[in-house]
Amino acid sequence: MAADMPTTFFGWVVFIINQYGSALLQGAGVTLMLAIVGTLIGCIIGLLVGIVQTVPVTERTNTGLKILNKIVQFIFAAYVEIFRGTPMIVQAMVVYYGSMAVFDIDMSAMLAGFLVVSVNTGAYMAETVRGGIISIDKGQTEAAMAIGMNHFQTMYTVVLPQALKNIMPQIGNNLIINIKDTSVLNVISVTELYFASKSAAGVYYRYFEVFFVTCVIYFIMTFAASRLLRYFEKRMAGSADYQLVGDPMADPTGIFPNNTKMGGK
């Protein structure tokens, strides 16, 4: 056996890819799943928290609602501060072992992983969404209210579509951060890419070679995510020009024939 061992760096890399390639790819799959699902659920949490945090309270709001609003705001603010203010690696330990010790819930490491990533992302997204909402020109809200929309309708049809478009880069940022940061879940033995790499490296004590491969896999995932999100951003921006709709008065000489492309930037 020993005689067959590779002697060069690239020899080792090839050897490791042959031996542990599928294990590493499986780990990468888990990483990607954790990151994508965590970011998605995190976005939903963040959206809800962010929206509630920007509900306006006016003189006309009745007292009961005002009190309820205060309580909910306090809870959400606490949530955001606590989960932004503690490391995810520590949150993973507390959630995984704490759920067992305190609530007697035997959570799988994977479930704990999803939970921690989602809740953590949610805390960051809440702030992002809040920022996205308050960055929308007040005139947009006023115009919506002036044509009779209530707060919910204004949010749903006018403010959120614009805010979401503006925070798309930040959502992408979070996805990329999550792809990398799910590596901390190895402490609760979630078999994501880092965990798989550590196991593989331990067998032959080839840490550098294994983690070089790991590095490349992480980069491919984040780079692909980054490009994909850029593509979606572009699509959301819409086309740069527009079509004039048929005009019976259009210039008969054909200098400006119907449906010519016009305008745009």
Add this chain to the structure above:
Amino acid sequence: MATAKKQPILEVKHLVKYFGEREILKDIDFTVEQGNVISVIGASGSGKSTMLRCINLLEMPTSGEIVFEGKNILDLSNNIALYRTKVGMVFQSFNLFSNMTVLQNCMASPVTVLKRKKEEARQIAMKYLEKVGMEQYINARPDQLSGGQKQRVAIARALAIKPQILLFDEPTSALDPQMVGEVLGVMRELAEEGLTMIIVTHEMAFARDVSTRVIYMADGVIVEDGTPQEVFGNPKNEKTKDFLARFTQNA
């Protein structure tokens, strides 16, 4: 002009508005009758815009009453959103929804607020876009239009809720001079059709020629309220005279 028998559709009574310690509106009183075209003129900071914004409750009055069709809309029991569908607003900065096309902007209220069917809402929107001469641009986004075009779309959007009163907050102040005409033209047409309008404006010629009534405001009070002939031709108050004199000099 002022026929006392006519039932006013809007009555503003003792309207007071504070921003913090500053009293912006001091006891504003006036009534609007069906078909009135009221121009509100006055220097910047005189409270014109605030008064207009108080009328459709974008600013909450500190005290006073706003009576619309016999009901004080400041009563907590009244549905503000419903009231706003009857009192439209056109803004200085257009405020077209930038996530929607021209057509979607005009369909937003019929669909979302009035719960009309898409096809019906489209017809309503097209009708008013044709009125303002923007029917060709239904697929454009607001940022692809000129200022004058945006304001015309904004007027169509406001008309699409079929308001009983339309409020204009300096509708031409953000426009390049060559675009003012197209917007004023649309407004003039609406006035001739009998739409009740309150227009905060610096366009003195328009106020003089198109309005049925002119209100001059200074320092948060209504100084003069009368027909264009009265206010422009024979102002009673010194402040009004000064203000108008400065304007005719500049013109």
